[in-house]
Amino acid sequence: MFSFYFVGHNYEYELRNELRVFDLNIEYEIKHESKLKSNTGIGLLSILENNDDEYIGYAKLYYHNELLFESKFSSKEIVLEKENEKKLKKTLVVKSMHQVMKKYYNIKPDYGILTGVRPVKILFVAKESGKSDEEINYILENTYEVSLDKIKLLWEVLKIEEKHINKNSNIKNYNLYIGIPFCPSKCSYCSFTSYVKCQDFQIDKYLDTLLYEIEKTIEFSLKKNLNLNSIYIGGGTPSVLNEKQINRIFDTIKKYYDLSRINEITFEAGRPDTITKEKLICLKSNYVSRISINPQTMKYDTLKAIGREHSVDDVREKYNLAKSIGFNSINMDIILGLPGEDEKDTEYTINEIIKLHPANITVHSLSYKKGSALKQNNLQQFSKEYRLLKSMHDVVDEKCANFGYKPYYLYRQKNIKGNLENIGYTINDKESIYNIVIIEEIETILACGAGVSSKIFIDSNRHEPVYNFKGLKEYSFRIDEILEKKKDLLRI
Ligand SMILES: C[S@@+](CC[C@H](N)C(=O)[O-])C[C@H]1O[C@@H](n2cnc3c(N)ncnc32)[C@H](O)[C@@H]1O
Incomplete structure (x- = not known):
């Protein structure tokens, strides 16, 4: 149990985020006083002071009232990408706590004090506010304490993403996401909305509402003169749909758009056990340009342990089938840190995937999500996990670089194993538009x-x-409420 003593501020939200950098399950209490209780175990005193023309953040970490580590920062040493006083104060508090926590846990987190989902966005914002590349690097390294490797990674991602910024301010783009919340079985790590083993008639019923929502939504977009940039059909596992159901979706969109002219249409055919030749041909005839076939791991024992009912050979077979039908933009998802796996398993998985040469490889770090069967079970494991995850990422990064894959989008999540990131890699000019526009907002x-x-x-x-709404019934009963909300925000 950690006891925090806050003086001069009340940044509990920021503290909670910062704690996750070090320990996902930590228990703590906060007191607004400066005097530590005797024998409290670990006590961290965090003070924010305002002295005339500067703010100062102090942190002191005690163990049974003995001072172990301390740190101090002045607002005069802090440079931010977009100056504002509130942000400056928070940064001082977080930075000072981070210093003592780093020493206590004996790890140096790669993203320093950054806890947000979109680290590349900091570069976008700083560039927009007129900062030079040198100034941005200074902020990343000195204010946020991001490692040099990660700074390099952020710039690499930015370089590819910049190509996709719509520079024509007369054209307002939008992207259509279509959710299919059905799966053949639930994977143990997954907490996405998904209903398993549903009958065709249940899916058909869902499609009735979905198609109605798609039609209305497209009509709103047309009223607002929005230009459709990309379509992403995700899940769940959209490839549980049969050809007739797939055609129903595309026939609805075809009423409004020529599918052959849309820049990108992605369809997640996530699980190999749901893919058939007929479905792939159907997708191709509807101008789907990008599909996902997700191994998650190429280790059969892990696949079994996480509840995926397919083999590694199924992955290879369905991948080759999709290639033979003419899909040349195939993404493969993998997860690092699945139970029982180590760096050798990661190396095996990435080698096997690279042999197939997919256009995109998306690398997730396992995240512990509410509602999934997997939980982080041993607090003491944290720094061990951090090091393991970091070396798994290094293995993947090196292999990808050696085989011409570049990182093109990146995002972080709360409760992510090792507090690292998810990275999408791509071969030249095959980056997914949808992934970039959604992540960078x-x-x-x-x-x-x-x-x-x-x-x-x-x-x-x-x-x-x-x-x-998540529930299928509620979604269907209350669809007009959702549409009203969309209409309101679009100002129609
Ligand atoms: C919406 S899921 C769809 C997966 C698809 N149904 C399949 O089975 O391949 C998209 C991706 O998120 C990743 N993912 C899902 N849950 C995760 C978790 N708890 N931690 C890390 N990655 C996760 C997986 O790699 C997955 O392929």
């Missing part, structure tokens, strides 16, 4: 389906979400 996303969320741009600095 550069265009409106209109999403349809149960449990999905839209992000609607109000102006260039502000976007608002719309969250659809």
Whole structure:
């Protein structure tokens, strides 16, 4: 149990995020006083002071009232990408606590004090506010304490992402997400909205509402003169749909758009055990340009342990089938840190995947999510896990670089193993538009389906979400409420 003593501030939210960098399950209490109780175990005193023209952040870490580590930062030494007083104060508090926690846990987190989901966005924002590359590097290294390797990674990602910024301010793009919340079985790590082993008639019923939502949503976008940039059909496992069901979705979209002219149409055919030749041909005839076939790991024992009912050979077979039908933009998802795996397993998995030469490889670090069967079970494991995950990422990164893959989008999540990131790699010019625009929040996303969320741009600095209901019945009964909300935010 950690006891925090806050003086001069009340940044509990920031503290909670910062704690996750070191320990996902830590228990703590906060007191607003400067005097530590005797024998409290670990006590961290965090003080924010305002002295005339500067703020000072102090942190002192005690163990049974003995001072172990301390740190101090002045606002005069802090440079930010976008100056504002509130941010400066928070940064001082977090930075000072981070120093003592780093010593206590004996790890140096690669992302320093950054806990946000979109680290590349900091570069975008700093560039927009007129900062030079040198100034941005200074902020990343000295203010946020990001490692030099990660700084290099962020720039590499930015370079590819920049190609996809719509520079024509007369054209307002949007991207259509369609959610299919059905799977053949539930994977033990997964907490996405998904219903397993549903009958065709249940899926058909869901599609009735979904198609209605798609039609209305497209009509709204046309009223607002929005240009459809990309479509992403995700899940769940959209490839549980049969050809007739797949055609129903595309026939609805075809009423409004010529599918052959859309820049990118992705369809997640995630599980090899759901893919058939007929479905692939159907997708191709509907101009699907990118599909996902997800191994997660190429180790059969792990696949079994996480509840995936397919073999490694199924992955290879369905991948080759998709290639033979003409899909040349295939993504493969893998997860690092699955139970029982080590660096050798990661190396085996990435080698086997690279042999297939998919256009994209998306590398996730296992995240412990509410509602999934896997939990982080041993607190003491944290720094061990951090090192393991870091070396797994290094293995993947090196292999990808050797075989011409470049990182093209990157995001972090709360409760991610090792506090690292998820990275999408791509061969030249095969990066997914949808992944970039959603992660960097550069265009409106209109999403349809149960449990999905839209992000609607109000102006260039502000976007608002719309969250659809997760339950299938509620989604269907209350669809008009969702549509009203979309209409409101789109100002129709
Ligand atoms: C929405 S899921 C769809 C997966 C698809 N149904 C399949 O089985 O391949 C998208 C991806 O997120 C990743 N993912 C899901 N849960 C995760 C977790 N708890 N930690 C890390 N990655 C996760 C997996 O790599 C997965 O392929």
